[in-house]
Amino acid sequence: MKQTAFEPGDRVVLPPYGIGVVSSICLRPVAGEDHAYYQVDFPNTSSRAFVPVASPDIAGMRAALTAHDMPALLDSLKTSRLNLPRQWAARHRRVTEILVSGNPFELAILTCELRRWNVERGLPDLDRQAFRRAIKLLEQEVSGLQDDGAHDVQQLLVHAWNETPQAVAAD
Template structure:
C-alpha cells in the first residue's frame, strides 16, 4: 500500500484531534537519528502535531473531506442507517469511543443518525448526548469552509441535529 503524501496547505484529519492543516515538514531527532515529520497545525488553537512522513497512516492521518465527498456524506446522514449499538452502557460506551477515535466520517455520520434516533425516541443519557455532540462537531469541522450546495445541506442537517440535543 502506498504511503500518502501531503503538501503544505493540505487539510487533514488527525483522529481524535480533528481537522488540521499541514504547515510543512521538519526534521526532528528521535532515538539518535533524525526523522522527517509533517507539522500539522490546528486552526483557532495553539495546538500542533508532528506526524512521521514515512508512516502517517500509523497515526490515522488522512486527507480531510472535499466538496466531492459531500454527496456521499449527505447520503449517509439522510439514510439514517442503523448502528445497533449495545444497550448495555459499558459496551455501548466502548463502541462509541472507538467510532469517535477512528475519525471515519461515514462511521461518524452513522453514529450521529443512531444517536439522533435515540434522542427523538427516548432522550439520551448525558454521556450519550456528549458523544452525539462530539460526533456532530467532528463532522462540522470537515464541512466547515467547503463552499457548495451539498456541503451547505450537510451543515444544515448537522445544525438541526445539534439543536435537537438542547431539548
C-alpha cells in the same frame, strides 16, 4: 479519502486533535538521525503536531473530506442504521471506538442512529454527550468547505443539534 502523501496546504485530520493543515515538511533529529516530518498546524490555536512522513497512517493522519465526499456523507447522516447494544457498558465501548476512530462516515452513521433515538425517546446524558461530540467532529470536518453539499451537511447537523425528543416537544 485515502491518501498517504501530503503536501503543504493540505487539510488533514489527526485524531484526536481534529482538522489541521500541513504547513511544511521538515527534518527533525531523533536519536542522532534526521527524519522527515509533516508539520501540522491547527487553525485557531497555537497547537502543532509533527507526524512522520514515512508513516502518517500509524499516527492516524488522513486527508480531510472534500466537496466530492459530501453526497455520501449526507446520505449516511440521513438514512443509516447502526445496531448499537442496548446494554449501556457495551454501547459505551462501541460509541467510544467510533468517536476515537474519527472516521467521518462511521461518525455520520453513529450520529444518524443517536439522532433517531433522541427524537424517538430522548437520550440519556452520556449518549447525548456522545451524540453532540459526533456532531462537533463532523462540523469540524466540513467547516471550510464552500460547496452546496457541505452547506446541506452543516444545516442537517445544526438541525440535529437543536432537535428535541417527540415526547418532550408534545408537552
